[in-house]
Amino acid sequence: MDLKGNTILITGGSSGIGLELAKRLAEHNKILICGRSSEKLQSAKYAVPSIEYLQCDLALKNEREKLFEWIKSEHSDTNVLVNNAAITHNTNFVDDPEITEKAELEIAINYLAPVHLSKLFLPLLEKNKSPKLIYITTGLVYTPKVAYPIYCSTKAALHSFITGFRFKNTNAKYGIIEVLMPAVDTPWHNGNPPKIAIPVEQAVQEMLSGLNKGNREIKIASVKKLYKISRLAPKLALKLINRLD
Ligand SMILES: NC(=O)c1ccc[n+]([C@@H]2O[C@H](COP(=O)([O-])OP(=O)(O)OC[C@H]3O[C@@H](n4cnc5c(N)ncnc54)[C@H](OP(=O)(O)O)[C@@H]3O)[C@@H](O)[C@H]2O)c1
Numbered sequence: 226m227d228l229k230g231n232t233i234l235i236t237g238g239s240s241g242i243g244l245e246l247a248k249r250l251a252e253h254n255k256i257l258i259c260g261r262s263s264e265k266l267q268s269a270k271y272a273v274p275s276i277e278y279l280q281c282d283l284a285l286k287n288e289r290e291k292l293f294e295w296i297k298s299e300h301s302d303t304n305v306l307v308n309n310a311a312i313t314h315n316t317n318f319v320d321d322p323e324i325t326e327k328a329e330l331e332i333a334i335n336y337l338a339p340v341h342l343s344k345l346f347l348p349l350l351e352k353n354k355s356p357k358l359i360y361i362t363t364g365l366v367y368t369p370k371v372a373y374p375i376y377c378s379t380k381a382a383l384h385s386f387i388t389g390f391r392f393k394n395t396n397a398k399y400g401i402i403e404v405l406m407p408a409v410d411t412p413w414h415n416g417n418p419p420k421i422a423i424p425v426e427q428a429v430q431e432m433l434s435g436l437n438k439g440n441r442e443i444k445i446a447s448v449k450k451l452y453k454i455s456r457l458a459p460k461l462a463l464k465l466i467n468r469l470d
Pocket residue numbers: 236237238239240241242243259260261262263265281282283284308309310311312334361362363364406407408409410411412413414422
């Protein structure tokens with residue numbers, strides 16, 4: 226993928242991986258971002274003045290449509306959609322009285338939103354040069370971490386969707402790319418990242434290098450090893466992932 230001259234929409238580009246991606250790509254591309262918090266969006270704009278943003282909540286169908294209308298009317302040259310926004314709840318399925326509401330929210334943001342946005346955006350992306358749909362997922366699609374009972378299953382579902390979508394459209398004009406992240410030190414961890422978390426700069430550098438090489442499934446850092454272990458010894462992978470903090 227040519228990393229210059231694109232118009233790129235990054236969902237959840239106001240924090241963490243999305244924001245680092247925006248910073249790295251802004252010099253040679255037009256960058257558009259969205260998120261729920263106006264304050265975070267304004268700080269991102271302060272950090273990267275050339276970006277443009279829309280405040281929206283991707284949990285809601287009509288807000289996803291609002292995002293698409295904004296792009297269609299004001300940035301119709303958009304050729305890359307990065308489905309990055311997500312949330313998680315660190316919880317215990319059995320003891321949590323609000324688990325159903327949490328599950329509904331995670332399914333809406335982490336799974337339904339990228340699927341719905343892909344459907345909305347594809348015809349518009351295809352009108353432009355080098356269209357790409359990029360999805361940020363996680364090594365936990367291969368083996369779940371029990372502390373995130375809903376998150377892991379939403380990302381595994383998204384991984385399944387992406388794999389089938391790409392297989393069916395191997396010769397399409399558009400590219401379908403999945404980037405599988407390990408633990409990354411971002412605000413996601415609320416100031417308490419796991420010891421194994423890698424710096425966000427490293428995660429995004431590896432992602433850009435994979436995109437540059439034209440890879441369609443980009444496993445970042447330790448995800449390569451986790452993938453192999455989960456295939457060869459699935460029970461061991463499950464134990465290892467749930468022992469790490
Ligand atoms: N950090 C990790 O260890 C890690 C590991 C593996 C995979 N990942 C994946 O990497 C991606 C980015 O994570 P991150 O670490 O950069 O997290 P982050 O720092 O918490 O950023 C998440 C972004 O998503 C936005 N967002 C969340 N819910 C939204 C909604 N309903 N509508 C619109 N925007 C929404 C947030 O903005 P608002 O809160 O203002 O809406 C924020 O901009 C996610 O897909 C995550 O699953 C992260």
